[in-house]
Amino acid sequence: MRFDVVTLFPEMFAPLTDNGVNARARNKGIWDLQFWNPRDYTHDVHRTVDDRPYGGGPGMVMLAEPLDKAVDDALLARKAQGAKAEVPVVLMSPTGRRFNQNIAQEWAESDGAIIICGRYEGIDQRFIDARVTHEMSIGDFVLSGGEIAALAMMDSVIRLLPGVLNDNQSAVCDSFHSGLDGLLDSPHYTRPEIYKDQPIPDVLKSGNHKNIERWRREQSLRITAERRPDLIHKARKKGLLDKKDEAFLLSLKT
Numbered sequence: 113m114r115f116d117v118v119t120l121f122p123e124m125f126a127p128l129t130d131n132g133v134n135a136r137a138r139n140k141g142i143w144d145l146q147f148w149n150p151r152d153y154t155h156d157v158h159r160t161v162d163d164r165p166y167g168g169g170p171g172m173v174m175l176a177e178p179l180d181k182a183v184d185d186a187l188l189a190r191k192a193q194g195a196k197a198e199v200p201v202v203l204m205s206p207t208g209r210r211f212n213q214n215i216a217q218e219w220a221e222s223d224g225a226i227i228i229c230g231r232y233e234g235i236d237q238r239f240i241d242a243r244v245t246h247e248m249s250i251g252d253f254v255l256s257g258g259e260i261a262a263l264a265m266m267d268s269v270i271r272l273l274p275g276v277l278n279d280n281q282s283a284v285c286d287s288f289h290s291g292l293d294g295l296l297d298s299p300h301y302t303r304p305e306i307y308k309d310q311p312i313p314d315v316l317k318s319g320n321h322k323n324i325e326r327w328r329r330e331q332s333l334r335i336t337a338e339r340r341p342d343l344i345h346k347a348r349k350k351g352l353l354d355k356k357d358e359a360f361l362l363s364l365k366t
C-alpha cells in the first residue's frame with residue numbers, strides 16, 4: 113500500500129506518520145507515504161502556486177502546471193517501484209463521492225492512490241479534467257484544504273491493513289463493519305465496576321457468554337434504531353436480521 117500525497121503542507125500529515133500504531137506499520141513496510149509539493153514544481157522566484165480567478169471573484173485558484181508536474185513525478189516514482197500504471201488519482205473535494213467503510217475496505221485491498229489536496233478557493237478545472245480519476249468527500253462541510261480529509265481517509269484505510277492492529281478482531285468488530293451486520297457498536301465498559309454511582313450492566317459480570325453476546329446484539333439494535341434507522345432498513349434488506357432481532361425491535365416501540 114502506497115500513498116502519494118500532493119500537498120503544499122506535508123507537515124500536516126505528521127499525525128499519521130508519527131502516531132504509534134501507524135508509524136510502526138510504516139516502519140514494517142506495510143504501507144508507505146510520499147509527498148509531492150507543488151511549490152517544488154514552480155520556476156519563478158516567488159515559487160507561485162496560485163493566481164487570480166478568470167471571471168473575477170474572491171480568493172485565488174491553484175495553478176494547473178505545478179499540480180500536473182507533481183502528479184507526473186508521483187507516477188514515475190511508483191513505476192520505478194514496479195507499481196501498476198492505472199493508479200487512482202483522487203481529489204479531496206466536498207463535491208466528491210461520499211467516503212465510507214465499504215470504500216475503505218476496497219482501498220485496503222488495493223495498491224493505494226495518488227491523493228490531491230487543494231488549497232485556496234479551488235483548483236484550475238483543466239488539471240481536474242486531465243488528471244483526476246476520482247473525487248472523494250468525507251462529509252457535507254467545507255475545510256480550508258483537502259489535507260484533513262485525506263488524513264481521515266488514509267487513517268481508516270491503513271488500520272484495515274493486515275498486521276497494523278495488534279488485535280485482528282478489533283477491526284472486524286467496528287461499527288459499520290460486516291461483523292456487526294452494518295449496525296452501530298454496543299456500549300463498552302471497563303474498571304472500576306462503579307464510577308460516580310454508575311454501575312456497569314449486570315450481564316457483563318455474569319460470565320455467560322451467550323447472554324453477553326445477545327445483550328450486545330440488542331444494544332446494537334437499540335442504538336441503531338434510535339440514531340440510524342436507515343442502517344436497520346439496510347440490514348433487513350440484506351437478510352441480516354433474524355426473528356429474535358425483529359421481535360426485539362418490535363419490543364422497543366411499545
Ligand code: 9WO
Pocket residue numbers: 204205206207229230231232233234235248249250251252253254255256257258261
Ligand atoms: C470547495 C468547494 C466548496 C463548495 C462547493 C464545491 C467545492 N469544491 C471545493 C474544493 O475542491 N476546494 C479545494 C479543496 C480548495 C479549497 C479547499 N478544499 C477543500 C476540500 N475544502 N473542503 C474539502 C473537503 C474534502 C473532502 N471532504 C470534505 C471537504
